[in-house]
Amino acid sequence: MRAPSPTDIAAGEVILAVENVSLAFGGVKALTDVSFDIKKGEVRAIIGPNGAGKTSMLNCINGFYHPTEGRITFRGKTRPKMRPYEAAAGGIARTFQNVALFKGMSTLDNIMAGRTLKMSKGFFWQVLRHGPAMAEEIEHRHFVEEIIDFLEIQHIRKVPVGKLPYGLQKRVELGRALAMQPEVLLLDEPMAGMNLEEKEDMCRFILDVSNQYGTTIALIEHDMGVVMDLSDRVVVLEYGRKIADGTPDEVKRDQAVIDAYLGVPH
Amino acid sequence: MTDATLTAKPALSPQQIRRIAWIAGPVLLVVVLTLLTRSGAIGPSDWTYKILVDPFVTMWSLPDLLIQTLWEGFVAGVLYALIALGFVLIFKASGVFNFAQGIMVVFAALSLIGFYEILVGRLGIPAGYAAAMVALIGALGIMLLLAIAVERIVLRPLVNQPDIIMLMATVGLSFFLTGFGELAFGGNPKVMITSALGLPTGSSSIDVPGGRINVQHLDVAAAIIATILIVSLGIFFQKTRIGRALRAVADSHKAALSVGISLNQIWIIVWFTAGIVALVTGIMWGARSEVSFALEVIALKALPVLVLGGFTSIPGAIVGGLIIGIGEKLGEFYWGPLMGGGIETWLAYIIALVFLLFRPQGLFGEKIIERI
Amino acid sequence: MSAPTHVTPVAETAQDLILAVNNIEVIYDHVILVLKGVSLVVPRGGIVAILGANGAGKTTTLKAISNLLHAERGEVTKGSILFEGEEVQALSPNDLVRRGCIQVMEGRHCFGHLTIEENLLTGAFTRRDGKAAIRDDLEKIYTYFPRLKERRNSMSGYTSGGEQQMCAIGRALMSRPKMILLDEPSMGLAPQIVEQIFEIVRDINSREGVSFLVAEQNTNMALRYATFGYIMETGRIVMDGDAKALRENEDVKEFYLGVAEGDKKSFRNVKSYKRRKRWLA
Amino acid sequence: QQDQIIFVSNTYRTGPFSGSGIPIADGTRDYLMMLNARDGGINGARIVLEECETQYDTRRSVECWEQAKARGSVLYAPWSTGAALATIPRAHIDKIPIFAMAYGLSPAAVGETFPWVFNPPMTYWDGASIWIQYIAQREGGFDKLRGKTIGLVHLDAPFGKEPIPVLEALAKEHGFNLKLYPVNPTEMQNQSSTWLGIRRDRTDWILLQGWGAMNPTAVREAGRAGFPRDKLLGIWWAGGDDDARPAGADGRGYLSISWHQVGTNFPVIQDIIKHVVDRGQSQSPRDKVGENLYNRGVYQGILIAEAMRNAQRLSGRKSITGEDMRRGLESLDISAARWAELGAPEFAAPVRLTCQDHSGHFAGFMIQWDGTKWGRATDWIQPERNRIRPLLEEGARAYTTSNQGWPRRTEACDQRS
Amino acid sequence: MFYRDAGQYKTSYAADMAIFPLRQDRVGIAVILLIAYLGVPLLAGDFAISTVMLPLMALVPAVIGLNILTGYTGLISLGSAGFMGVGAYACYKLTTLFPEVNILVWILCSGFFSAAIGVVFGLPSLRIKGLYLAVATLAAQFFLQWCFVRIPWLYNYNASGAIEVPLRTLFGIPITGPTAEVEVKYLVALTFVVILAWFASNLVHGRIGRSWMAVRDMDIAAELMGIRLLPTKLLAFAVSSFYCGVSGALFVFIYLGGAEAGTEFSIRLSFLILFAVIIGGLGSIIGSFFGAAFIVGLPTVLKFGLPTIGIPITGAVAEKVVLMIIGALTIFLLIVEPHGLARLWQIAKQKLRVWPYPY
Numbered sequence A: 001m002r003a004p005s006p007t008d009i010a011a012g013e014v015i016l017a018v019e020n021v022s023l024a025f026g027g028v029k030a031l032t033d034v035s036f037d038i039k040k041g042e043v044r045a046i047i048g049p050n051g052a053g054k055t056s057m058l059n060c061i062n063g064f065y066h067p068t069e070g071r072i073t074f075r076g077k078t079r080p081k082m083r084p085y086e087a088a089a090g091g092i093a094r095t096f097q098n099v100a101l102f103k104g105m106s107t108l109d110n111i112m113a114g115r116t117l118k119m120s121k122g123f124f125w126q127v128l129r130h131g132p133a134m135a136e137e138i139e140h141r142h143f144v145e146e147i148i149d150f151l152e153i154q155h156i157r158k159v160p161v162g163k164l165p166y167g168l169q170k171r172v173e174l175g176r177a178l179a180m181q182p183e184v185l186l187l188d189e190p191m192a193g194m195n196l197e198e199k200e201d202m203c204r205f206i207l208d209v210s211n212q213y214g215t216t217i218a219l220i221e222h223d224m225g226v227v228m229d230l231s232d233r234v235v236v237l238e239y240g241r242k243i244a245d246g247t248p249d250e251v252k253r254d255q256a257v258i259d260a261y262l263g264v265p266h
Numbered sequence B: 001m002t003d004a005t006l007t008a009k010p011a012l013s014p015q016q017i018r019r020i021a022w023i024a025g026p027v028l029l030v031v032v033l034t035l036l037t038r039s040g041a042i043g044p045s046d047w048t049y050k051i052l053v054d055p056f057v058t059m060w061s062l063p064d065l066l067i068q069t070l071w072e073g074f075v076a077g078v079l080y081a082l083i084a085l086g087f088v089l090i091f092k093a094s095g096v097f098n099f100a101q102g103i104m105v106v107f108a109a110l111s112l113i114g115f116y117e118i119l120v121g122r123l124g125i126p127a128g129y130a131a132a133m134v135a136l137i138g139a140l141g142i143m144l145l146l147a148i149a150v151e152r153i154v155l156r157p158l159v160n161q162p163d164i165i166m167l168m169a170t171v172g173l174s175f176f177l178t179g180f181g182e183l184a185f186g187g188n189p190k191v192m193i194t195s196a197l198g199l200p201t202g203s204s205s206i207d208v209p210g211g212r213i214n215v216q217h218l219d220v221a222a223a224i225i226a227t228i229l230i231v232s233l234g235i236f237f238q239k240t241r242i243g244r245a246l247r248a249v250a251d252s253h254k255a256a257l258s259v260g261i262s263l264n265q266i267w268i269i270v271w272f273t274a275g276i277v278a279l280v281t282g283i284m285w286g287a288r289s290e291v292s293f294a295l296e297v298i299a300l301k302a303l304p305v306l307v308l309g310g311f312t313s314i315p316g317a318i319v320g321g322l323i324i325g326i327g328e329k330l331g332e333f334y335w336g337p338l339m340g341g342g343i344e345t346w347l348a349y350i351i352a353l354v355f356l357l358f359r360p361q362g363l364f365g366e367k368i369i370e371r372i
Numbered sequence C: 001m002s003a004p005t006h007v008t009p010v011a012e013t014a015q016d017l018i019l020a021v022n023n024i025e026v027i028y029d030h031v032i033l034v035l036k037g038v039s040l041v042v043p044r045g046g047i048v049a050i051l052g053a054n055g056a057g058k059t060t061t062l063k064a065i066s067n068l069l070h071a072e073r074g075e076v077t078k079g080s081i082l083f084e085g086e087e088v089q090a091l092s093p094n095d096l097v098r099r100g101c102i103q104v105m106e107g108r109h110c111f112g113h114l115t116i117e118e119n120l121l122t123g124a125f126t127r128r129d130g131k132a133a134i135r136d137d138l139e140k141i142y143t144y145f146p147r148l149k150e151r152r153n154s155m156s157g158y159t160s161g162g163e164q165q166m167c168a169i170g171r172a173l174m175s176r177p178k179m180i181l182l183d184e185p186s187m188g189l190a191p192q193i194v195e196q197i198f199e200i201v202r203d204i205n206s207r208e209g210v211s212f213l214v215a216e217q218n219t220n221m222a223l224r225y226a227t228f229g230y231i232m233e234t235g236r237i238v239m240d241g242d243a244k245a246l247r248e249n250e251d252v253k254e255f256y257l258g259v260a261e262g263d264k265k266s267f268r269n270v271k272s273y274k275r276r277k278r279w280l281a
Numbered sequence D: 001q002q003d004q005i006i007f008v009s010n011t012y013r014t015g016p017f018s019g020s021g022i023p024i025a026d027g028t029r030d031y032l033m034m035l036n037a038r039d040g041g042i043n044g045a046r047i048v049l050e051e052c053e054t055q056y057d058t059r060r061s062v063e064c065w066e067q068a069k070a071r072g073s074v075l076y077a078p079w080s081t082g083a084a085l086a087t088i089p090r091a092h093i094d095k096i097p098i099f100a101m102a103y104g105l106s107p108a109a110v111g112e113t114f115p116w117v118f119n120p121p122m123t124y125w126d127g128a129s130i131w132i133q134y135i136a137q138r139e140g141g142f143d144k145l146r147g148k149t150i151g152l153v154h155l156d157a158p159f160g161k162e163p164i165p166v167l168e169a170l171a172k173e174h175g176f177n178l179k180l181y182p183v184n185p186t187e188m189q190n191q192s193s194t195w196l197g198i199r200r201d202r203t204d205w206i207l208l209q210g211w212g213a214m215n216p217t218a219v220r221e222a223g224r225a226g227f228p229r230d231k232l233l234g235i236w237w238a239g240g241d242d243d244a245r246p247a248g249a250d251g252r253g254y255l256s257i258s259w260h261q262v263g264t265n266f267p268v269i270q271d272i273i274k275h276v277v278d279r280g281q282s283q284s285p286r287d288k289v290g291e292n293l294y295n296r297g298v299y300q301g302i303l304i305a306e307a308m309r310n311a312q313r314l315s316g317r318k319s320i321t322g323e324d325m326r327r328g329l330e331s332l333d334i335s336a337a338r339w340a341e342l343g344a345p346e347f348a349a350p351v352r353l354t355c356q357d358h359s360g361h362f363a364g365f366m367i368q369w370d371g372t373k374w375g376r377a378t379d380w381i382q383p384e385r386n387r388i389r390p391l392l393e394e395g396a397r398a399y400t401t402s403n404q405g406w407p408r409r410t411e412a413c414d415q416r417s
Numbered sequence E: 001m002f003y004r005d006a007g008q009y010k011t012s013y014a015a016d017m018a019i020f021p022l023r024q025d026r027v028g029i030a031v032i033l034l035i036a037y038l039g040v041p042l043l044a045g046d047f048a049i050s051t052v053m054l055p056l057m058a059l060v061p062a063v064i065g066l067n068i069l070t071g072y073t074g075l076i077s078l079g080s081a082g083f084m085g086v087g088a089y090a091c092y093k094l095t096t097l098f099p100e101v102n103i104l105v106w107i108l109c110s111g112f113f114s115a116a117i118g119v120v121f122g123l124p125s126l127r128i129k130g131l132y133l134a135v136a137t138l139a140a141q142f143f144l145q146w147c148f149v150r151i152p153w154l155y156n157y158n159a160s161g162a163i164e165v166p167l168r169t170l171f172g173i174p175i176t177g178p179t180a181e182v183e184v185k186y187l188v189a190l191t192f193v194v195i196l197a198w199f200a201s202n203l204v205h206g207r208i209g210r211s212w213m214a215v216r217d218m219d220i221a222a223e224l225m226g227i228r229l230l231p232t233k234l235l236a237f238a239v240s241s242f243y244c245g246v247s248g249a250l251f252v253f254i255y256l257g258g259a260e261a262g263t264e265f266s267i268r269l270s271f272l273i274l275f276a277v278i279i280g281g282l283g284s285i286i287g288s289f290f291g292a293a294f295i296v297g298l299p300t301v302l303k304f305g306l307p308t309i310g311i312p313i314t315g316a317v318a319e320k321v322v323l324m325i326i327g328a329l330t331i332f333l334l335i336v337e338p339h340g341l342a343r344l345w346q347i348a349k350q351k352l353r354v355w356p357y358p359y
């Protein structure tokens, strides 16, 4: 397994830059003047106490919220009022803190739904479900089966996801995001509610994705062990402000971070 | 203050600009139209004139009719609000869209008349106020029984099901009640016992500029009763512990169960209250024409009122009712003839639709939470 | 793993058990068998943890106890559940709350359209001891979770995941229960808060004698605070014992605590011998 | 096996129009049951009456047609214009005559085109003619109509729009303004804007082509709007006792067209009371017997029974078929003397149908509500047959052109009577 | 016992993605088709065909259509009857304007008119959701119904204000109009139903169907995955209205044979269709058949069936009792299985598969 070395990162280009982003809902300031960047291929962790604005940050990045101030540049392009589907088309995929799977659909269909953007055969062929449409369907099915194998969820292929236990739902959600073959993968607490073994699995999946594909990953997680082990760089938010940014070791020793978040030094 | 500080501040926020545009637009339109008609550019036979000018000219020249129209709209609005109120109560308390509210209105009114007929016709109690009151209590009893039965048989087993399933269950309920009601009371229309209940029946004419308007005492009574009902229910549900529990139940059955809110008890309370509202509605509508199963379709009119005001808001029901009532009467009266009349059937829905486009949750509805 | 034999904790005798679950079987949708004979007990004033992998049936067990299964089309088909010595299967969830057994559901379930404070107040719905007492308790919750106080007037639907979790726990505390069923309390909470929550659990437990049954993935934490633990796997209890004993067990150490051969493993070097890698192979 | 004549009759005792549907159904049923009880049927053949409930819904009416066909009914009474329209094209195929008494497709009166459809004793177009004649009488002559405004408050459905073409023609001829006030079925009980419009237009006379719950509301709204009730003229279907009664005192003076008497002072009604009602075999409450729409049901029963009698005579059989019934209807002839024989002297005008004329343009009169009951208000008024008949023929022609392949009449004309 | 998936290995994804992966299911479908095409016309009487099968066939497309909108895309609509009306009137206008073109073509084409109108009324769905949208679709229902009465051009200025279905033939055999045999009409409608159901099932199993369901289950997440909400919802509206339109044309041309559409395509019918969708099972094509059969068949069966088994009710009383039974049965069904008859069907199959073991 190849972990990117510090030099790689230094040399890496910035794929996503967040500049002076602020976000307010009425009186509530979810984010205040946050700036950081994410470089190609790295695992970037975002941590911070509850309500610090981590999820809101991800929401800004993929266009679900629009920052009240500041701007976000993705692959050199800045779009002030980006719609979520534009972000997706641009190569940003994500998972959600409160699992947001399509509850009425099976695991397979959920992951296939992640391929929607890559499918192109038109309405006419879809109606017939023969010829090109079927060929396309099979081609993507191959791809999806790869993901299913990879995530080891073969046995629940046809189970409606609403009935799956929480942990598996999170795994399916990861699968759905992977199916989009994203440039940047945003993971919002992918390991919440998992036990150790499952966390280990999840870590392995994330690392594999990062290594094999070079997919850039932004990760929100409360398990410090995971964050410290996995990430290349960490940004710490508190009350919507950035209080620290650096490698895991730097952050871990930062007094502000210890006070605000860690409680005890890890 | 220097020029620098003035220019540094953005002149107007986008919101202010929008607000100004909203006010300035119509004013400008009025000015332009006045100028155009004065100059003779558009004459009485033009479409633009007929649609944009003529109705206002009529309003101006026949103020008594305008006032009468507004009054009729007001009364209709109050009555719509009453029906909508029944829906709101149940929706607020359980997230159930009670399609059976319409038939409950008919059912309540028919039980009232049925009891009265039995009391007066079979038991020989002298017709009048006393008998009417006893019948009223009987009808309330029926509504209570109905509430209990609905809770036991329909709602309890359907806890935590999606809205649309609950909606269909109430459609099933309305089928059942329609069949049962027609079996029990017969399909014949009945005359409401208006005077026995002590409701006024006469009318007065009031002088207004340009003529006189006619006001039915019954309508005045309806407005007063509806207002009292709505205000007291509003207070009850907003300010009490039960009120909070109701809103919790509407949000999530499951979570409400888990904190120990007794859905059963709440539902009985709410359905009974809705039954009372249905009875009042039945009396008022029945007194205006007659009580028959045709009255059920009136309940459909409550739907635009409901979405306009917001499904969960008691004040919304009244405001929505008034907007729809007055809006549709004005529309039908002044613009309807241009389209061959009868636009009242859909005008209310279009008005509601237009409002919804700006506020998808209705005027007073709870915000639709979109978060991820 | 050890054989699924069930050993009743020696110290407990029937009368000081607040909760006893005897050999229950649960079926969802009339066809899906999820719990296959689960028994467990909670002594009065104890903190008992249920551990186990995803889908083991922890949540289902808790829901069976609090009678919330009906709302999900599940039913207990065998066995019995005794709360304070009485069968409770026939009771409605609100009766159970009145008797002092409340559940904090997995995945928050706050009332989205109510403010945080209103959410907390609904927790006191079954209480009859007057406004002042409720006020006091509200203040107490706010001292436990200062973050909630800051957001007290926000609709809970708009608050962050962790804030909702705190709200859900606080709401349950508001009912002054004798026993709380906690389902994954630590999920989505910052490490500090997790610690704090377990401190609160211990605090309430020791000061007010409230019993806890905690389903938790964070084995480390759970075994640190619990007195007794059960480990579930695919609908069965596969191991149980004193928290301390479990902490010492080698299997538990390796599979649940992540300390093998005395060392803490790094997540970067997860062994994946049993895992084929077919990622675009 | 006893001879029997099967008659599957549409009714609507439920739904929004049941208020009008129930008394009519009761009247017809009670009369036919009375024949069975008193005379043992018609010439010894018992009448088997099956009610098919439609709720005034076309879909169910079509189902009832199938039921009539399957049961071998000799007649189909659609009791709704929609049902009549849906079944008219099938009558000659399934050989069941359609009997739409004073409703349905008006041009169906043209027997040459519609040999299987009968709509005595008059069509809505005759009704319009009667209305205008009556107004002219009250105003003091047709020339006084010029400049007057006459409004038509009508149900916004084919039934309600039926009289419009004739009224328009009459308006042109007599120089009055015709104003239309459609009332949507969902707004039947919510007519305040309609009546505001009437007030604005200063309409002089209002014609009411309403049905079901629409009528009582209209009468009451007229009172509320201060419109003189004796200038409110209902079509015959707006003449139910339950249409006028709910308005209470406000309804006094309201007029409606009719072609038969009200009340129980006829031997035939007495017989019904004796043989059916008093034996508890009627579905009608005792006090509703003799009301206007009840008697209209009886009137229908008499016409049907007479046609059955004719059919038996023409075919020489006791159990008749639909085809026999058709011939029986075409040769229907109830003279004043026959009315008396039937126990209904002066009950209605004589009726005589021919192969050409299936409606007859028979006379009607106005009845007026005195606050508690209907009473006859005018003498007989004859519709302008010569004016209406050509219009009907034109309508029939239009029907055949829009339905290409409409068969020519092949049924022989059998006018023995 | 015969219903097992054991031993049937799928060797390709195509086989696994087939709509009926089990051999028994495929045989079952073939048998059903055979019965529908041969058994029913040969064995069932005219009465049964014309009072049960014809309305069933006419309504099934509308139920499928609404199921696509409500069951698959999660948009509740109460305007289906209005869209059916559009189809009926479009077909009437088209066939009277161009009588030489075969009526079958026009029945299909009328769907497109309905689809266009559907798209217009679907526009607000981007902003308005849930029951609010349901009420907004009522605007469509009432407005369209008003148009049918108010615009005489639509019914060719007929004095009666109604559509009269003209005689139309296929290969010289009458298929619409009074002289058409019920069996012929039935076969025509059946063919439409089979094809439309097949198309619908193809659609919902593919990419488009998945986008619809994604929007239904969680629209925000769907958008974040690159599914554009407005086009997806509008497509659902279009397809749904298309089905409703064809259904409306069939309803008038094949079943009723003439209608006073103002009252026929009323809100009542809209509710009935929604009813069928839910009873049948949201998000299930086969459920649409069950649901339609329930609403069409049950009243008729009860009304004519109860007297034949010796329960002496007829006429109005029957109607009332039937209404009560339907109401009660609906509630009962929803309690037993909120996911409708389709789910009961599935559970039955599931039990059969594991038989004789309970799980």
Ligand SMILES: Nc1ncnc2c1ncn2[C@@H]1O[C@H](COP(=O)(O)OP(=O)(O)OP(=O)(O)O)[C@@H](O)[C@H]1O
Binding pocket: A163, A164, A165, A166, A167, A168, A193, C028, C029, C032, C034, C052, C053, C054, C055, C056, C057, C058, C059, C060, C061, C072, C106
């Ligand atoms: N409503 C339901 N219908 C059908 N099956 C269900 C339902 N809820 C849960 N299950 C099944 O029951 C099993 C146990 O689920 P449960 O939620 O109790 O697990 P858990 O131990 O709490 O897991 P987690 O740690 O992920 O929360 C799972 O296999 C799940 O698929």
Ligand SMILES: Nc1ncnc2c1ncn2[C@@H]1O[C@H](COP(=O)(O)OP(=O)(O)OP(=O)(O)O)[C@@H](O)[C@H]1O
Binding pocket: A025, A028, A029, A030, A048, A049, A050, A051, A052, A053, A054, A055, A056, A057, A097, B370, B371, C151, C154, C158, C159, C160, C161, C162, C163, C188
């Ligand atoms: N749509 C919204 N409207 C109002 N307030 C919001 C909205 N979205 C987020 N907030 C507020 O912004 C703050 C940050 O929320 P966010 O969800 O980003 O936190 P978080 O860092 O993800 O926390 P957690 O770790 O608990 O998930 C919270 O206080 C929340 O209440």
Ligand SMILES: [Mg+2]
Binding pocket: A054, A055, A056, A097, C160, C161, C162
């Ligand atoms: Mg978060």
Ligand SMILES: [Mg+2]
Binding pocket: A166, C058, C059, C060, C106, C183
């Ligand atoms: Mg769980």
